Amino acid sequence: MLSLRQLKALAVLTGCIVAACLVPLAGAHAQASAPKTPAGAANAAGGDAALIARGEYLARAGDCVACHTLPAGKVFGGGRPMDTPFGTLFTPNISSDKETGIGKWTAEQFYTMMHTGKSNDGSLLYPAMPYTSYTKVTRADSDAIYAYLLATPPVKQPNRPHELRFPFNKRQLLIGWRTLFFRQGEYEPDPKQSAEWNRGAYLVEGLGHCSMCHTAINALGGNVTSKEFEGGLIPLQNWYAPSLTSNKEAGLGDWSIEDIVGLLHAGVSNRGAVYGPMAEVVYNSLQYLTEEDVRAMAVYLKALPARSGDKPAPPSAAVAEQRSSLAPLGKKVYDAECAVCHAAQGQGKLPHFPPLANNQSIEMDSAVNPIRMVLNGGYPPGTKKNPMPYGMPPFAQSLSDVEVAAVVTYIRTAWGNHGAPVTVKEVNELRSAPLY
Incomplete structure (x- = not known):
């Protein structure tokens, strides 16, 4: 049984590494473009071209390249350092290389990793990998991403072991954290909502993992469901991810759908522009999505219920x-x-x-x-x-x-x-x- 002190210590670590994963370092623009699938790769990957193209699109939606590629490095080769007060994590190689990447993984193992947060050897992943959101991804979409990754050029780059101090290097501590904050399961459409709303919810809550920045991390390092999308300071990054539920912050209740789409798709709209970490998300991911998908995300975000007051308090x-x-x-x-x-x-x-x-x-x-x-x-x-x-x-x-x-x-x-x-x-x- 983990003590409260152990849980809190691990929580600080997981909170820090989640932010490190979600927010790329400066200079990412020079290398963030995912590779095009080489000719003939469909046969090599055991899949068809349409499936691989769909997987590339979904990998864009999940912003996989941001964490799994070093600045100016080979795409998906991993090795990106994520510094925390407790040591350094290094992202894994997810290229098609059979020795150092995921070339020997099966589609089942890849889905298990996405869905349960467990690697192909059964070890628990640190939540820097946003499996708490990726668990909502369907098996069909997981299989498409897998097919795409296997169709990209192999990168022979061994994974660097994490450099975490004791006791943070003990993955068993993650059992307690997962019990408190991880709810496994694919996205379930809401029959009361439109198909467009449900598509937006699937992208925002799943591959987009938007709540991981726009929800404050509590004392135990987890996101509180009751405060989802209410904003919070991103640990170690010194940027504030605003509330999406309050019109005092980034709540979209009085925005037009066109302005929301413009901000997400182009990075600018008549209501403002994105900078800092969100600029990286738009650059690496959102600009590549279809107009229909970005509009679906806008419809879902605009419909988020207001959970905090919008009237400013009189100044003291x-x-x-x-x-x-x-x-x-x-x-x-x-x-x-x-x-x-x-x-x-x-x-x-x-x-x-x-x-x-x-x-x-x-x-x-x-x-x-x-x-x-x-x-x-x-x-x-x-x-x-x-x-x-x-x-x-x-x-x-x-x-x-x-x-x-x-x-x-x-x-x-x-x-x-x-x-x-x-x-x-x-x-x-x-x-x-x-x-x-």
């Missing part, structure tokens, strides 16, 4: 005083550095420069993302629908912590925005945060 006297003290300097910085792109009243200049007025991502309870954008800048992903994105320059070298705190406070409270002021301490803590 201390908050009002802090806002008043920072706002004048913030406006001065904004007029000098930001207005040329985002316009004098924060209305933006569409389609390239998103509005800051009435922008949910600016007003969220967590100010992590706007602070990081001012400090580090960034680009939306280059996609088929937006191949030459406009970006935002970094201001970490030109603005002091006080100036960054002031301008972020200003944009969070001006033009009808209802965000809270940010402190100089918050800015200083994020100044040295890793980019991804």
